[in-house]
Amino acid sequence: MADVWNLTCRPRWRRALWPFVRVSADARGLHVRTLLRRQSVPWGDIAELRVQQRPARTSWTHTPRxxxxxxxxxxEWLLPLPRSRSSDAPDFDAEVKALRALHRRHAATDPGKVPAVSYGTTRHGWAGALVLCPVLLVFAAMAALSVSGTASDEQAWKSATACTARTPAAERRECLTATPAVISRTEDSGSRRQPNWLYFTDGRPLERVKVSRDAVLEFRAGDHVELTFWRGRVMKVAGKSYAWHENVATAGATAVFAAAFALAACYAGAHSLLGLLGRRLRNAKDLPPALPFAGALAATALWLLPLCYLHPTTLFSSPAAITWLVVGSLVTLGLFIGAWHTTTASAPDTATGKSAAAEAEEEFLPARFLEDTDYNPHGFGTHIVLDGGPLAVAPGPGRFAAKPIPVQRLTLKNVRRARGSDPVDRHWDVAELDDAGTPVRLAAEPADLARILRELALAKTSVNTVRPGP
Incomplete structure (x- = not known):
């Protein structure tokens, strides 16, 4: 691409308005034409051209760029062209390379390696979590504040007795009133999530009551039933062979909801914190994964949710609950400290002794081993880690839970296009490898696969070179 003097990017899809979009580049700069406007940017005003990657819908489809x-x-703004979908990936790479060559020539700059920015990098992903965190905290606070009221209502319902002739009128809301009624018809919505209704003859003692779908299927028109009222609500509909009871919110369930919202807010806060701390990284550098914090919060839920359910109102007054809370909090604190060290180990930090230059070279290429192996158990791997240490299989763009690849065991047999029987995008390539006598397949985009195979060969040569002789 060193001899490129101008470039025109045209759409490769037949849609109504796409013929009116065109991006071109020449010695003067970059020119964008759309249906509504035209805009030109001199090369000297452009600091950088980056590749924006969107997450693929599935793990085996192509990543739009x-x-x-x-x-x-x-x-910064997103150019309408060039763009990559699946089969046009080589054309996209060529056009990006040409644009950067023109930028380098006419702006007298050396942009270096093209940064690839995705929703997992330092510029994306944390802002939404930062907004979500206080929203979840508000829901958690609302649920927590309603625990005492819910507990009071729950206790009142459990202790309610039938009204008698001597019960004063002012207290009749707190006792149970039984009233006979006749069902005129039922209304079945066909779903447990939609309202289901029982209607009563002559609209007495009320026109209708919302019940569960099981109740609608059990009751029939003409059935004589008894309605039990409490605080102006129908709490029970009893027939000869079936009785429906209204669900009463419990303090334990409400406390569990509050704790669950709080845990979700903590995860959103951890994701936002990692994003804010990661702003010092390169734009193309992937953020540390929040998965370790998710594991710590999941472990916290194992002891916190049962505690909230069993002690919704005595969390700080019961000796057993206090002991449970203290021990669980210490476990959670240890897990969060471990998660923090795990996620920040890859960040540039002078205290760790790891240079930022070495960290900047680490890359995570989308690739998959199609067989379950000891380094790819249950097919968990979605990326191959390069240039940051031993080659490894990782469940995402990060070294958390990554498993080293035993390069000395792998021997390349063949490279081919993906077939219909391969559970990957048909535009990927598949490398057939021998793993100490067991055939395994490694799939990735053609350019990425070629690079991974080169790294595997270099790593295997290095291992064989340093292996001591007999």
């Missing part, structure tokens, strides 16, 4: 223009001053 576009180009982001980053000016020296002002906001």
């Amino acid at each position: 576009r180009v982001t223009l980053v000016p020296h001053y002002g906001r």
Whole structure:
């Protein structure tokens, strides 16, 4: 691409308005034409051209890519072209390479390696979690504040007795009143999530009552039933062979909801914190994964949710609950400290002794081993880790839970296009490998697969070179 002097990117899809979009580049700069406007940007005003990656819908489909223009001053904006979907990936790479060659020539800059920015990198993903965190905390606070009232209502319902002739009128709401009624018809919505109704003859003592779908299927028109009222609500509909009871909210369930919202807010807060701390990383550098914090919160839920359910109102007054809370909190604290060290181990930090230059070279290429192996149990791997240490299989763009690849056991047999029987995108390539006598397949995009195979060969040569002789 060193001899490229101009470039025109045209759409490769037949849609109504796509013929009116065109991106071109020449010695003067980058020119964008759409149906509504035209805009030109001189090369000297452009700081960088990045590749924007969107997450694929499934783990085996192609990752959509576009180009982001980053000016020296002002906001960055997404170019309408070039863009990559699946089969046009080589054309997209060629056009990006040509655009960057023109930028390098006419802006007298050396942009280096093209940054690939995705929703997992330092520029994306944390802002939404930052907004979600206080919203979840509000829900948690609302649920927590309603625990005492719910407990009071629950106790009142459990202790309610039938009204008698001597019960004063002012107290009749707190006792149980039984009233006979005749069902005129039922209304079945066909779903347990939709309202289901029982209607009563002559609208007495009321027109209808909402019940469960099981009750609608059990009762029939003409059935004589007895309605039990409490605080102006129908709490029970009893027939000869079936009785429906209204669900009464419990303090334990309400406390569990409050704790669950609080845990979700903690996860959103951890994700936001990692995003804010990761702003010092390169734009193309993937954020540390929040998965360790998710594991710590899941372990916390194992002791916190049962505690809230069993002690919704005596959490700080019962000796057993206090002991449970203290021990569980210490476990959670240890898990969070471990999660923090795990997620920040890959961040540039002078205290760790690991240089930022070495960390900047680490890459995570989307690739999959199609067989279950000791380094890819249950097919958990979605990425191959390169240039940051031993080659490894990781469940995402990070070294958390990554498993080293035994390169000395692998021997390349063949590279081919993906077939219908391969559970990957048909535009990927598949490398057939021999793993100490067991055939395994490794799939990735053609360019990524070629690079991974080169790294595997280099790593295997290095291992064989340093292996001591007999």
